[in-house]
Amino acid sequence: MLLVHDLLDKLLRDKHRQPIGRVDGVALELRDGEPPRVTDVVLGGTVLASRLGGWAARLAAALHRRVRGGEPTPTRIAVAQLSRDGESWKVDDIDGRDTPALAWELWLRTHVVARAPLKGGGE
Structure with a gap:
């Protein structure tokens, strides 16, 4: 598998085939005398921001703390669960609504989009 080409930034769907985000990072297991092994895919805004640099990750974490409260919790999904x-990619035994992956999107839907004024449809 070509890690960046085949996994990173690819869409991830839950058991209902609903998008739950894109793969923002991977977790590796380092083993003595053997090549590293990919164990998990990781989703979350702070993970994506960390790819831009430490300042972006700090800004994303501060924004999360300010708006949502608490520390951001990236979603980790074992590679063995992916198909x-x-x-x-699909995860057959996960409902995206039960993960932190959709928490930010659902918060925005409830607190921002639902309160936005609707534009008139026309004459």
Whole structure:
């Protein structure tokens, strides 16, 4: 598997085939005398921000603490649970609504999008 090409930034779908985000990072297990092994995919805004640099990760974490309270919790999913779904990946035994992966999106939907004024449809 080509890690960056095949996994990183690919869409991840839950058991209902609903998108739960993109793979923002991977967790590796370092083993003595053997190559590293990919154990988990990781989703979350702070993970994505950390790819831009330490300042972006600190800013994303501070924004999360300010708006949502508490420390951000990236979603970790074992690679063994993933299966190919065309160009995306699927996790058959996870409902995205039960993970922190959709928490930010659901918060925005409730607190921002639902309160936004609707634009008139026309004449």
